[in-house]
Amino acid sequence: FGPMSVDVRKHATFEPGAVCFGCHPEDSWTLCAIDAVEGNGDQAVYVLTPRAADGAPRGAFRVSAAALAPVEDEWLKPVQDLLEMTVLHDSLLLEQIRRRYWVDTVYTKIGPIVLALNPFCYDLPLYCDSRMPLYIEEREQALDGESQLPVHHWSVAHNAYWSMRTTHRPQSVLISGESGAGKTEGAKIVLRYLAKASTYDAPPQDKARATALTEKIYVSSPILEAFGNAKTLRNDNSSRFGKFMKLQFGPEGYLHGAHTTNYLLERSRVVGHAEGERSYHTFYQLLAGASAADRAAFGLDPPGQFDWLFKGVPRTEEDVARDAADYATVREAFGIVGFREEEVRGIYSVVAGIAHLQALQFTPLKDKAHLSDEDFERLQFVCGLWGCNVDCLLAELTTTTTHIRGDTFTVHHTATQASEIRDAVSKALYDGTFQHIVRRLNEMLDCQATTQPTQWIGLLDIFGFENFRDNFFEQLCINYCNERLQQHYNGCIFERDLAEYSREGIDAGSVSPPNNQPTLDLIGAKMGLFDLLDDQVKNGSDDQFLDMAETKHHRHKSFRKSRIRNGTFGVAHYAGEVWYRHKDIRDKNLNPLKPQLRMILRDSAAPFVAGLLGPDPEADAARAQRGPETVSRTFANGLQELLDTIDRTQPHWIRCIKPHHSNRPRVFSGAEVMAQLQCAGVLETVRIRQNGFAIRLPHEDFGARFRLLAAGPRPDLRQLVEQLRFQPVDCQIGRTKVFLKNDPYKRLEASRNTLLDQVGTTVQAFARAKGSAHGAHARRLVQALVRVQAHARTSYSEWVRMVRERMLYDRRCRTAVLLQTLGRARIASTRSWHKHVHRCLWTVQAGCRAQVSHFVVLNKQRQYHQALVASTILVQQHLRGVHAQLGALNRQEALADMLTAELEVIAEMQEQRRQAEERRRQALRDKVRATMGAAAEGLEVSAAELEAATAAGHFVSDTQT
Ligand SMILES: Nc1ncnc2c1ncn2[C@@H]1O[C@H](COP(=O)(O)OP(=O)(O)OP(=O)(O)O)[C@@H](O)[C@H]1O
Ligand SMILES: [Mg+2]
Structure with a gap:
């Protein structure tokens, strides 16, 4: 219950029928109705029924008054930045986040932090890739909260990019959260955005160059994930190392290169893993995907000989297919980045060799470690792969030889000791291979040497604060790292608050930042826990370390001594008290690999193996003077460098939160989220606010x-x-x-x-x-x-x-x-929403088209019909016309015939008349001749004369007659 709530609760009425927040064991703070109050005063017990509309329905539960908090509608006004809430309380923070989650608004701001709830689903409409250009196109106008767009990884990347461009100051995006919360995916989203935004308006040739480089940076991810990620109970692709990637940009703002620094690879996973988990992906990928030639060269058949790799995880066909596909991707990625083929073979020879070496079983024979013939052959095979002498290696695994004043003493190891030395060899070689890969990636991607990048953005993907049932040395290192990052964060936040006070003209003299320096000193300062641990390197033990720590620090305000001696000690971190077990703490800190074994590996005939273990024997000797390089010291130094680097940057924070351990979408556990808000320092942000003018x-x-x-x-x-x-x-x-x-x-x-x-x-x-x-x-x-x-x-x-x-x-x-x-x-409601909608659209389109075509056909048919009718009418008209014409013609013909016949009759009549005329004329002529007698004999009467005579009435024609 946060400090704020105490104030408000005092004046709230928790009576039956009232609505308030109740702290549910699984849902944490949740809105409830008070059903009944049993007892009174401090002893009162409240019966509550949760009112949550979403998530699993819960039955009534009982709590004391301490687990109640008041609520008013106004306090739950939706806000994108939770620090804008008037009343800040854990219950209100959680309720806001919960409400946002159920409406798929999984990103929320809390001051300068972006809280990213892992949606376990890439289809959220508000954050689909097609919206990315909206963010890019806002350019520098949308810096620092000016944007109208919903907060997202893209807005963080956008702010970082444009702050870098406008202020010319390096930037860092610090992503943290618990395993499976989405840090690595988030870092990839930021990287993709930066790559795209930096070349959005670039001319094509620059764009092509930057795209080629971006491709190389992208493909470095599958390589690093193959060698540095593993399946764990919390995440199928869990990064087992911390990563700081510096993305380098040229003066025009294009991406020019990248440099990766890695932190604290989990070495113990190389030689074993918990039930249900796996070792590093690369072992499984090699077994599933190697070519026939490689299988023979690396002795990978039958895969059943590597049982240790499959402890507790049955190997399904689906896994094998996925691993084989991943192997192909990684091999291709090696090629794209620029690894040479023999180098890649060298890398895989180490991987295969470790798989064989860890399969060796040392058995006790008269208290000495012993190898069966079959296992000896296997060791020979490993030595063949690594170019080492098998007898020397076996001798160093099973015995220790010391020379004292000219005498040689040989001590035989037990089977357990031999196995531990074998594990140390595997861990050292694997770690060396991983460091080699990172180094080579940097050689190929870092443009520092060639183009002098002017600006950069660092991407930190690092393990979040951890507090398990059993915590060990690894958790101590991880939590120390988070403690330091939190201190850095507190400083920045406090500065921002101070800036707001000065903007508003407020005198902030009475406000002080929270201080976790005592905890940092307890672990990292002189005579702190790391120092005490280093003191145990020579002839120390886990118990001695614990005794020393208790003696030295039992009065320290951040140290907790166990009341019963059960091998644990506690540290009060900013995120709560964590109890650590001291078991194996000395060995884990030491990473022991005998100098003789180093020599053997360094003298290997295989150049790749020979170069894996770093400096030469002289450097070893120098280091021996200083004492061995311990894990805690290396880690603390690396961390210091990291913080020095981050200090030079303008930071941007993303805190990833896993809504539920089931790794499924749309499941929200209030209690789990609350615990993470605590670990992620989000509640600390509220506390900083409350220390000042809350x-x-x-x-x-x-x-x-x-x-x-x-x-x-x-x-x-x-x-x-x-x-x-x-x-x-x-x-x-x-x-x-x-x-x-x-x-x-x-x-x-x-x-x-x-x-x-x-x-x-x-x-x-x-x-x-x-x-x-x-x-x-x-x-x-x-x-x-x-x-x-x-x-x-x-x-x-x-x-x-x-x-x-x-x-x-x-x-x-x-x-x-x-x-x-x-x-x-x-x-x-369906995961393939787009497909579904597309399918629906296609169906609708097809239906529409069918309808349309149907209409078109109908229309055409109608038009055709009308045209047909019109044509028919036309034809009919035409025919009728023709018919009429024909009738007319026929009639004309008949008339013509008739006329012809009449003409013929007339002609005949005329002929007859002519003939009659002729005859008449002849008769007339004859008559004239006869009439005119002989006097006229001899006179010839012309026809014209006759006509004239007739006309003059001398004669009457027959016709007239
Ligand atoms: N933004 C996201 N959208 C959808 N799913 C996501 C997103 N981020 C993460 N996931 C899912 O969560 C899983 C775990 O994410 P990721 O590997 O990034 O976690 P992590 O925080 O890096 O964990 P670890 O610390 O173990 O490496 C991914 O494999 C993916 O299925
Ligand atoms: Mg990760």
Whole structure:
């Protein structure tokens, strides 16, 4: 229960029927209705029923008063930045995050931190890849909270990129969170965004060059993941090392190169793993995907001989297929980045050799370590792969030889000791191979040597704070790292707060940052736990270390001594107390590999193996003077370098949160999220805020809420604060907000609640007084009531107006969110939403097309029909015309025939007439001749004469006759 809640709870009423937050064992803070209160006072037990609309329905549960927190609608106003909430309390933080999660808004801001809840689903509509250009196109206008777009990994990358471009200062994106929370995926999202944003407007040739380089940087991921990631119970692809990748940019802002630094590879996983987990991916990939030639060269058949790799995890066909595909990807990636073929073979020869070496079984024979013939042959094979002498290696595994004053003494190892030495060889070689890969990647991708990058952005993907049931040396290192990063973060946050105070004109003299330096000193300072551990290197033991730690630090405020001697010690970290076991702490810190074994491996005939163990024997000797390089020391030095680097940058924080350990979408466990918020330092952010002026109310809100406490008519803000008698250390008026510390705010709320109670009591008293009729008492009460009401009304009406506006706004937001949720729920109801929609669209399109084509056909048919009818009519008309014409023609023909016949008749008649005429003429002629007698004999009468004579009436023709 956070400090804020104590204040508020004091004045809240937890009565049956009320709604409040209750701390559920699995859901943590959740909205509940109070069903009943059993008992009273401090002993009261509250029966609550959760009201959560989402997630698993829960039954009623019982809690004490300490597990209750009040709630008001106004406090739950949706905000993107949780520090904008007026009241900051764990319950309210969790409820906001929970509500956002259920509407698929998995990214939230809390001050400068971006909280990223792992959605375990890449299909969230708000963050789909097609929206990336929206962020890119905002360019430098959207720096530091100016953006209108929802917060996301992209907004962090965007801020980092444009801050680098505009301020020319290096930037860092610090991603942390527990295993499986999404750090590595988040870092990839940031990298992809930076690569794309940096060349968004670039000319094609620059774009092509940057894209080729980006491709190389991308493909370095599968290589590093193959050798540095493994399946664990918490994450199928868990990074077993910390990584800081410096992305280098040229003056024009294009990506030029990358440099990777790695931290604390988990060496113990090389030689064994817990049930249900796996060793590093590369072992399985090689076994599943090697070519026939490689299988023969590395002796990989039958795979059953490597049982140690499959402890507790049955090898399914699906796994084999995936590993084989991954192997092909990694081999290809080696080629793309520029590894030589013989180098890659060297790498895999070490991997195969370790797989064989770890399969060796040392058996005890008369208290000495012994190898069966079969295992000896296997060792011979390993030595063949690594170019070592088998007898020398066997001798160093099973015996230790010392030379004292010319005499040689040989001590035989037990089977367990021999196995431990074998493990040390495997760990050293694997670690050497991993470091070699990182070094070579840097040689090929780092442009420092060639182009002098002017700007860079560092991407830190590092293990988050860990607190398991059993914590060991690894957790101590990891938590030390987180403690240091938290200190750095606290400093930055505090600075930001100071900046806001100065913007608002607030004197922040009384505010101090939280300080975790004592815990850091306990672990890392001179004579701290790491130093004590290093002291055990020579002839020490785990128990001696614990004794020393308890003796030296039992008074230290961050050290916890166990009451019973059970081999544990506790450290009070910023995220809570962690108890560490001292088991194997000395060996884990030492990483022992006998110098003789180093020599054997360094003298290997295989150049790759010979180069793996770093410096030469002379350097070893020099180091022996200083004492061996311990893991804690190397880690602490690396960490110091990292922090020095980060200190030079402007930091951006992403805290990844895993909503549930089941690694499935849409499952949310309040308790798990709450624990992570604690470990991620998010609650620490709230605490920093609470150390300073935790409450920041805009002027008008402050006035509207507390003006009813003032005497006299409507005082202004300054008069109000004066009347409330605040000291400057408690309350100050800034340019836009009133800044208050927790305690004065508590007092203010208490006074306000008391006054409101009095109003209620007065009203009741007045009613009673009025009921008993008369008297001065009643008049006084009336006057008091009128005064109080007058005060209350003026302040209250303003307050009510604002609340109404807020409620309206809230309701609108809720409706919008609800609509979004409904929409998204529909969308998310199937994982292949896009496909589904596409399929639907295709079906609809096909239907539409079918309909359309159907209509078109129908239309065409109709048109055709109409055309046909029209044509038919036309044809009919035509035919009728033709018919009519034909009839006419026929008639004409008949007429013609008739006329012809008539003409013929006429012609015949004419002929007959002519002939008759001729005959008549002849007869006439004959008659004339006869009439004219002989005198006329000899006269020839011409036809014309005859005609003329006839015309003159001398003769009458036959026709006329
Ligand atoms: N942004 C994301 N969207 C969807 N799924 C994601 C996202 N981030 C992570 N995941 C899922 O969560 C799994 C774990 O993520 P990741 O490997 O990044 O975790 P991690 O924090 O790096 O864990 P570890 O510390 O073990 O390396 C991924 O394999 C992926 O399935
Ligand atoms: Mg990871």
